[in-house]
Amino acid sequence: MTQKVIVVGAGPVGSLAALYAAVRGFEVEVYELRADLRDPSTKPLNFSNSINLALSERGIHSLRQSGLPDLADAVLAETFPMHGRMIHVRKNGEYVRQPQKYDARGRSLLAMDRTGLNSTLLDYLEAMPNVKLVFNHKLVGVDFQKKVSWFEHRTKSIEEQGDEFEISFDFMIGADGAHSAVRYHLMKFVPMSFQQEYIDKLWCQFHVPPAPNGDFRIPPNYLHIWPQDESMFIALPNIDKTFTSTLFLTRSGFEQLDASGKVVEYFDQRFPGVVPDLITEDDLRKQYTANQHLPLISIKCTPYHYGDSGVILGDAAHAMVPFYGQGMNAGLEDVRVLFEFLDKYPTDRSKALDEYTMERTPDAQTINDLALGNYREMASDVKKPLYLLRKWIEEQLYLYIPSAGWATQYSRVTFSNMRYSEVQQAAHKQAKILNGVVGITLASAIGTAFWFARSGGVQQAKMGIFRSICVIAQKMQRLLES
Structure with missing residues (x-):
């Protein structure tokens, strides 16, 4: 009899996990709290916002190991190569740009939009006959011993709840983000060590349009960094000749900017070449006011599973700050490693999950720590x-x-x-x-x-x-x- 796998969360990690499961012949159902992001009318929730992604070898390798030979190429077609960092500083009063290659052998990171990656994975899922995609549904309960779950249909808005219904499963994969409902219910069945930290940095995203001639405003094949120790501005290229930019600043720094309103003056002082070359003064003020100033969370926990019935992946297991560019890559790697253990023990999922937790916990906690430490390198050491x-x-x-x-x-x-x-x-x-x-x-x-x-x-x-x-x-x- 075909086993049913429920995946909670249809982000990149959950979508890839569903693809891995579907390729192996499982009956797969994917439940997502949000609306289908491919629908133009969908408005993202506050907590679904994301800093632009940097796809690296771990993520690419996990895509290539999915069992779908053209998946990785479809994703890579929507990426833009970054050969290194471009450091923007003032030296002796002069604005200078200093390139720093990522790799002595010329390998590059690939910048991409999170929504683009997610949409590609969802398209592949939708084309598979043994996959069911269900949006606007919230997980409200799980019994991991009886392998029964309960969902609510969110009919019109995130605040409006619908009827609750019951779904049985053989195996549940939780990839529902840092505020994971699966992890919350998993904790009722396993003594989970859990650590959560909001670091003293907030982030605010900005959009840099193409130049008047339709080209990039600054050299495109770099992650651009304006390092200022306690603050930092970055810009990642997109294939449409725009840049997705992010300001990182302490909570008190944002509060001071909010109170003074001197955003343009702050950028003029700290981040040379941004205003008005990349963003006009008026647009900078508008974007700073309209775009939320969001927190950065770091989560560690273990174990990641209970018996043979449930496991958590990605941010649900190890949310990390973005300063190493490995959050999404580590999540995609979770999927590959998990299914390698499931393939190794096809008749003993408990043993596979035990070994997955044992191997993955030190790796996830290590990259979590490295991500926290890498802010200093990006914002200070590079100078x-x-x-x-x-x-x-x-x-x-x-x-x-x-x-x-x-x-x-x-x-x-x-x-x-x-x-x-x-x-x-x-x-x-x-x-x-x-x-x-x-x-x-x-x-x-x-x-x-x-x-x-x-x-x-x-x-x-x-x-x-x-x-x-x-x-x-x-x-x-x-x-x-x-």
């Missing part, structure tokens, strides 16, 4: 010479001495499928070696560089540093292998 020097050294070792197994933490997180927990372990080991060995030999390297600088110029000075670093690379390799 500092020491950060740039360290990044350059790591990239040179990665390029020219691959036998040492060296790579930046960012490249491992973004351009590989290495477990997040293993990425962090490798990064800590490399940092210890780099701080120790390079620190001891730094004086020699600098002396060599000065000698080359006097005799041959800046490029020779750089190569002088690199030759000195290469001398200690063998020591690094031995330490890495030990």
Whole structure:
């Protein structure tokens, strides 16, 4: 008999989970609180707003492993490549742009609109005969022991409730976001450790239109960052020649701006080149007032499942702040990893879910922590010479001495499928070696560089540093292998 899988949440993670289940022949029903986002008349709920997405290897790999050979290509057709960061700062009173590549080997992140990704996945689901999509329905109760759930039909508005009805299931997948109803009901059946934090940053989104000639207003193949320590403005490109931009600022900072009304003056002081080159003064004021100033939440919990009947994925299990660009990628990876365990134990779903929770918990909590910590890198470190020097050294070792197994933490997180927990372990080991060995030999390297600088110029000075670093690379390799 065909088993019934209920997926709660029709966002990108829930939609991909439903596709994985449908490809395996399950009877799949997807229930979503919101209206169908593909309907032009649908107005997004406040909590459905999302910062533009950055699709990386983990998300792409999960799409490719769905069992639908053309799914990944359909999604990738709606993306725009970002080769690196473009840092916007003032130096000596002058506005300058400084590009910083993401990857020494030229790999790129892919910017995309969340709604576009979601719509593509929903289109694929709708075309599958064993999938039922149900919108405007709220989960109001679950008995994970009896495998019975209760839903309400929301008829006209989110406040108006309809009749409650009962649905049985064999397996429930909760992908219903940070404020997950599935997680809430799961907690009644399993002693779940749960930690929630609202960080001291709010975000407000802005729209940057195309230039008058129809082209991009600034170079498109970058994640643009205006770093200002306690605040930050970013802009991600879209295929329609617009940018989706976001202001991150402390709660007190927003309160001060709200009280003073000096939004244009604040941008003039902090974010050079934004007003009026990207957004006019009037439009900036209007968007700042009209667009909500929304909180950023970080959630950790474990376990993610109960018995063989239910599991939570994505933000329902590990909502994270957006500063590593991994929230959606980690959620899509959840789906791939979950179904790898389900395929491994096709007759023992309890064991599959046990192993899923055991493996995924440390990985999810690691990327959650890395995301919290990466704000400092984006808003502050990217301006500092020491950060740039360290990044350059790591990239040179990665390029020219691959036998040492060296790579930046960012490249491992973004351009590989290495477990997040293993990425962090490798990064800590490399940092210890780099701080120790390079620190001891730094004086020699600098002396060599000065000698080359006097005799041959800046490029020779750089190569002088690199030759000195290469001398200690063998020591690094031995330490890495030990």
